[in-house]
Amino acid sequence: MHSTTSEPTADPVRSLPSTVDQALKIAVVGGFGVGKTTLVRSVSEIRPLNTEETMTRAGDGIDDLNGVEDKHTTTVAFDFGRITLDATSVLYLFGAPGQQRFWFLWDRLFSGALGAVVLVDTRRLGDSFYAIDHLEAQRTPFVVAHNDFGEGDHGLEDIRAALDLDPAVPLLRCDARDRTSAKGVLIALIEHVRSLVAEAAR
Amino acid sequence: MTRSHRHETPDRLYVITSGRSDGADESLDAVTLIVAESEPTPDMQSEHAAILRTCRGPMAVVEVSAHLGLPLTVTRILLTDLLDTGRITARHPRTAPSPAHPLASPDVLEKVLVALHNL
Numbered sequence: 001m002h003s004t005t006s007e008p009t010a011d012p013v014r015s016l017p018s019t020v021d022q023a024l025k026i027a028v029v030g031g032f033g034v035g036k037t038t039l040v041r042s043v044s045e046i047r048p049l050n051t052e053e054t055m056t057r058a059g060d061g062i063d064d065l066n067g068v069e070d071k072h073t074t075t076v077a078f079d080f081g082r083i084t085l086d087a088t089s090v091l092y093l094f095g096a097p098g099q100q101r102f103w104f105l106w107d108r109l110f111s112g113a114l115g116a117v118v119l120v121d122t123r124r125l126g127d128s129f130y131a132i133d134h135l136e137a138q139r140t141p142f143v144v145a146h147n148d149f150g151e152g153d154h155g156l157e158d159i160r161a162a163l164d165l166d167p168a169v170p171l172l173r174c175d176a177r178d179r180t181s182a183k184g185v186l187i188a189l190i191e192h193v194r195s196l197v198a199e200a201a202r
Numbered sequence: 203m204t205r206s207h208r209h210e211t212p213d214r215l216y217v218i219t220s221g222r223s224d225g226a227d228e229s230l231d232a233v234t235l236i237v238a239e240s241e242p243t244p245d246m247q248s249e250h251a252a253i254l255r256t257c258r259g260p261m262a263v264v265e266v267s268a269h270l271g272l273p274l275t276v277t278r279i280l281l282t283d284l285l286d287t288g289r290i291t292a293r294h295p296r297t298a299p300s301p302a303h304p305l306a307s308p309d310v311l312e313k314v315l316v317a318l319h320n321l
Contacts, residue, residue, distance in 0.1 A: 013269055015259025016235070021293045023233035024306075024314065043321060049268035055273045075273065080264055085317035089310075090258055092262055109274075111234050114306050114314065141305065149233055168277050179321070187318050194311045 012044055022089045026186065027110045027140075029098030030119035031127025035147040035176035036095035037079050039119060042182035044081025044093060052077050053105045064068040066122075076102050078109070093186075098131035113187045115141035119176070122146070122154045125162050132163060141193045145185045207292035218249055218272070219279045227292075228283055235260040235293040236281060249280050250289075251266060 028036045040048050054075045078096040085091055096106055097120065110116070116135055120128045128144070135142045146159055160171050170192050175181040237260050242251035248272060256269050267277035284290040 013256050013261070015261065018237075018259055020235065020260045022296055023235055024295070024310065025233050025295075049265060049266040051264060051277075052273040053272045080268075082262075082265070083317065083321065085313060089313060089317075090235075091314060091317070092264065094232075094264075112231065112233075114311070129300070149205050183318055187315065190311055190315050190318065192317070193305060194308065197305045197308055197311065200305060 016084060016090055017087055019087045020084070020090050023092060024085075024089065025092045025094060025110070025113045026189065027106070027113050027116040028093060028095045028119060029106070029116060029128075029131045030147075031099065031121075031124050032097055034119045034121050034124070034127070036097075036119055039117070039145075039147070039174075039176035039182045040079060040081040040084065040093045040095045042176060042179045043083060043186065045084060048079045048081045048095070050077050050079035053109055055105055074102075074105065077107055079107075100130040100134075101129060103130070103134055112142070112193055113140065115193050116145075116180065116184055117189055118142055118144045119147050119161070120159070121149060122159065125159070128167060132165065136166070141189070141196055143172065143185065143189045143192055145172055145174045145176075145188075147176045148173050215272070215276055218247075219243055222279055223275075224279075225282065226275070227282040229294060230263055230278050230281060230292065231295055232264040232274065233262045233295055235262055236266055237291050237293065238289065239291055240289045250284060253280060253284060254289060260293060277306075 028039055030036050037048055052075050054073060074096065078094055080092055080094045082093065083091045094109060095110070096102065118128050118131050118135070132144070144163065144165060146156065156171050156173060165171060170188050172185065172188055174185050236253070236257045238254040238257040240254065242254045249272070252270055253266060256266055263277060263281065264274065266281070267274045270277060272280070281290065285292060
């Protein structure tokens with residue numbers, strides 16, 4: 001998957017084995033340009049694809065003079081990749097912007113996700129505040145990964161403090177371009193979920 | 203075939219769905235796997251035919267949407283047409299965590315971990 005096609009050629013349809021009957025998902029959220037697509041690409045067996053989620057919702061309670069409901073449509077693009085786990089299961093990874101104004105779109109898209117990765121960079125930590133609050137409120141398990149562009153010597157503990165992150169939430173450094181590193185983030189997430197499951201069973 | 207819908211006018215999307223903006227099967231999750239149960243026929247709407255060609259093997263709703271170059275909402279409506287006429291079947295996520303049970307089963311997690319380690 002190292003081809004660098006310069007033209008927007010049609011992606012070949014790459015089917016899953018016919019026996020696959022169980023799809024799982026993991027959400028990767030973060031601000032624009034933080035490396036969500038890069039992380040997905042590093043581990044995906046297909047070149048990341050993108051599509052759009054659209055939602056029409058009523059306005060904020062102010063009726064206009066004609067009594068016509070004030071509706072507006074929001075369309076936000078997201079991308080995704082996939083990993084075939086075995087003969088019966090496939091894992092989809094969704095990369096989506098995590099700012100507050102988009103979450104009403106993602107609640108449905110992410111519903112039933114195994115967990116989430118919040119990708120942060122230290123130049124724009126504020127972009128992830130809402131995502132963290134929202135995931136906590138929803139009780140969706142998540143880890144925070146600092147995509148290290150080599151921009152400074154921020155210690156992870158400084159980042160944890162700046163994000164006001166619960167000590168129980170794993171925080172790790174990664175290089176989203178690197179397959180092993182990206183893989184490590186997903187493994188950290190699943191191990192975290194597993195420990196939560198074990199705790200809940202006690 | 204995968205001309206982006208971003209170059210489409212809203213009218214075009216309106217025509218594709220025959221003016222419908224709802225009526226999609228609500229159980230169609232983004233990762234519900236779609237499998238074609240029949241071959242396209244010449245009299246079929248081109249988007250329906252494209253779905254049947256795309257789903258010769260299992261394919262998640264979100265992936266169908268990307269290959270068609272149509273938004274998820276529009277794709278769900280088209281898939282519902284095909285479900286209603288038995289031309290496709292849907293394999294819904296089975297053990298999805300829910301608000302009442304927010305965590306996945308240990309078996310599923312173990313399977314994911316093994317696969318990730320083997321990547």
